[in-house]
Amino acid sequence: MSIVRNSIQRTPIHALGTEAGCSLFVKREDLLPFSFGGNKARKAELFFRELEADGADCVVTYGSSSSNHCRVISNKAASLGMPCWIISPEEASERTNNLALMELFSAKMETVPVSRVHDTIEARLEQLKTEGRRPYFIPGGGHGNLGTQAYVDCYNEIRDYETAEGIHFDYIIHASGTGTTQAGLVCGKLLSGDSREIIGISIARKCPRGRDVVLQSIRDYLGAESQISEAAIQDATNFVDDYTGDGYAVACKEITETINRVMRQYGLPLDATYTGKAFTGMLDYLAKNRIAGKNVLFIHTGGTPLFFDCLK
Numbered sequence: 413m414s415i416v417r418n419s420i421q422r423t424p425i426h427a428l429g430t431e432a433g434c435s436l437f438v439k440r441e442d443l444l445p446f447s448f449g450g451n452k453a454r455k456a457e458l459f460f461r462e463l464e465a466d467g468a469d470c471v472v473t474y475g476s477s478s479s480n481h482c483r484v485i486s487n488k489a490a491s492l493g494m495p496c497w498i499i500s501p502e503e504a505s506e507r508t509n510n511l512a513l514m515e516l517f518s519a520k521m522e523t524v525p526v527s528r529v530h531d532t533i534e535a536r537l538e539q540l541k542t543e544g545r546r547p548y549f550i551p552g553g554g555h556g557n558l559g560t561q562a563y564v565d566c567y568n569e570i571r572d573y574e575t576a577e578g579i580h581f582d583y584i585i586h587a588s589g590t591g592t593t594q595a596g597l598v599c600g601k602l603l604s605g606d607s608r609e610i611i612g613i614s615i616a617r618k619c620p621r622g623r624d625v626v627l628q629s630i631r632d633y634l635g636a637e638s639q640i641s642e643a644a645i646q647d648a649t650n651f652v653d654d655y656t657g658d659g660y661a662v663a664c665k666e667i668t669e670t671i672n673r674v675m676r677q678y679g680l681p682l683d684a685t686y687t688g689k690a691f692t693g694m695l696d697y698l699a700k701n702r703i704a705g706k707n708v709l710f711i712h713t714g715g716t717p718l719f720f721d722c723l724k
């Protein structure tokens with residue numbers, strides 16, 4: 413796939429302050445102007461562009477009741493007056509603000525045991541086709557080359573900002589989940605030949621699986637013809653799994669303290685599932701690796717409704 417150069421800064425970057433001896437900046441993906449923004453909003457735009465080009469008339473995706481992806485997709489569908497099915501694992505079906513929003517968007521929720529998710533998706537797609545509909549399927553988390561492309565675009569915005577402001581970010585650090593946010597940033601770096609470190613702080617998956625998924629997304633995007641070596645891909649993929657906690661949405665005391673402090677000090681909302689974990693992990697990572705005096709860019713990947721879940 414080709415790089416789409418985009419010189420418009422779609423989300424702001426601003427200086428936050430000194431943290432762990434580094435100058436910390438934030439790229440505010442949470443301020444993308446649709447449905448509380450976030451990385452799923454950036455990915456969703458590309459999926460819906462393809463959906464509309466394909467002439468689809470309904471959408472099917474999957475994710476948990478706390479999924480930012482499912483909230484954004486169901487909102488996009490609602491804005492187009494298009495029916496949206498969400499297949500959801502009953503193991504992660506607690507009431508959250510994102511679930512309340514999915515209901516507001518009239519998403520058709522099908523909650524099944526996690527072991528039945530795959531078959532339920534297949535059955536729903538078949539059923540819709542039998543009814544003469546044209547469903548468009550979006551993988552969970554906005555996985556796939558379009559999701560990766562969204563974060564190649566984001567990487568290029570970061571480069572444009574650096575050129576305009578005369579600054580260089582030594583580190584880009586962010587929450588890594590299903591992997592295409594990291595894959596896109598790494599592809600952006602590899603394709604432009606930049607030297608800097610991109611650090612994905614895993615919020616759930618462990619090595620090697622979590623890292624392997626990122627690597628595969630990078631290879632898929634670059635394609636078989638790519639001049640970029642496997643060694644360069646391996647070298648550029650830093651996937652840190654020390655901060656996953658007990659699981660997906662478990663806020664340990666340290667994460668809660670970071671969320672509260674960052675909100676008080678900077679007015680920046682983080683959440684317990686993604687950005688709070690990544691921010692806490694980032695500070696520990698910088699300290700442990702004695703990284704000081706560097707320019708660090710934290711990507712705020714969104715999840716604002718989850719911030720309010722934490723306040724309860």
Ligand SMILES: *Cc1c(COP(=O)(O)O)cnc(C)c1O
Binds near residue numbers: 452589
């Ligand atoms: C989904 C999500 C992530 C992880 O992004 P991936 O592309 O799945 O790795 C990080 N932060 C937030 C707020 C998310 O919703």
